[in-house]
Amino acid sequence: MDPLSKRLNSMFPKVQIPLSDQKSYSTNHLLFIDDLKILAEKEETLQIITTETKRFFSIIRLEMNIEKSATNSLISINDAVLMNNNDCYKYLGIIEDKTSKPTKANWDLITKKIKKRIDMLCKTNLNGTNLMRAINEYAMSLLNYYIGLLDIEPEFFKKLSTKFRQIFNITWNSFYNLLVKKDYILTEKNLGRGLASAEYKSETMLLKLKLQFESTRKVYLRRDAILKIQSEGKTHFSTIEKFISEKYSLEGNLIEQLEDAQRSKLINEIKTRFHHKKLIVGLENELVSPKNSSMWIHKGNNSARQEGKLCFLQDGNIFF
Structure with missing residues (x-):
């Protein structure tokens, strides 16, 4: 062709x-x-x-x-x-x-596609750790195609995260109900579940794409044209640098700071909850080893439902 x-x-x-x-x-x-x-x-x-x-x-x-x-x-x-x-x-x-x-039908299409894949994975016999990895690689990866291609506002990705948590609670008989949605996103070594955040994923991808287009716009005229049209339309893509700078109070090289800023914001949000802040305080204690304390999560061979029960027990020990 x-x-x-x-x-x-x-x-x-x-x-x-x-x-x-x-x-x-x-x-x-x-x-x-x-x-x-x-x-x-x-x-x-x-x-x-x-x-x-x-x-x-x-x-x-x-x-x-x-x-x-x-x-x-x-x-x-x-x-x-x-x-x-x-x-x-x-x-x-x-x-x-x-x-x-x-x-706007695209938003429903994306949600249905990801939900369908998550539903299918949740019905398998994968253990808790492998299930989260499968969701990241098979379901959440669908966003890779649409991020940057469609003008999707940040609020859409927040709604996605809420919908995913509802699926998990239904699938695992609500054993994860005590967990705030932020806990899913923490890494396994920090007593989280390691689920990819649609919100953070979109921010990182859009920022990298925007910076790549900016650095090569003089070489590829099509990229220059895309940046011009996006700027005229005041899309989220065109303002991603300003958005991230204001959201996380960052200056300078955003790429190098973004991941740490996202993690810090996540932890600070968890600290605002009365019970769950005890988890963060415990992780900050020098006598506590988060890696060893969460060994059963990222090394164990527990089903998703069993993992939910153990999380319920573990959180009860921490909170009460």
């Missing part, structure tokens, strides 16, 4: 995104493997690009699936399904409206 991409860019008019008085980014299509999205400012341009694409397909004996193709132009109704005002189209896993803007 690369020859087609080069041919379209060299032969036909492109959509322009001005970056400065001297330069701009331009293209007339988006291509990922065999998924092609044609962009044009005029219907005549769209028609001739489509015609050339069909001719290329016929030469290489590649068929275009009309039923799975969509268009918002009447001129292309013979080559794709015409989208009406309320119709949506799924492009590379993202649900878009007829103007190619992601819809």
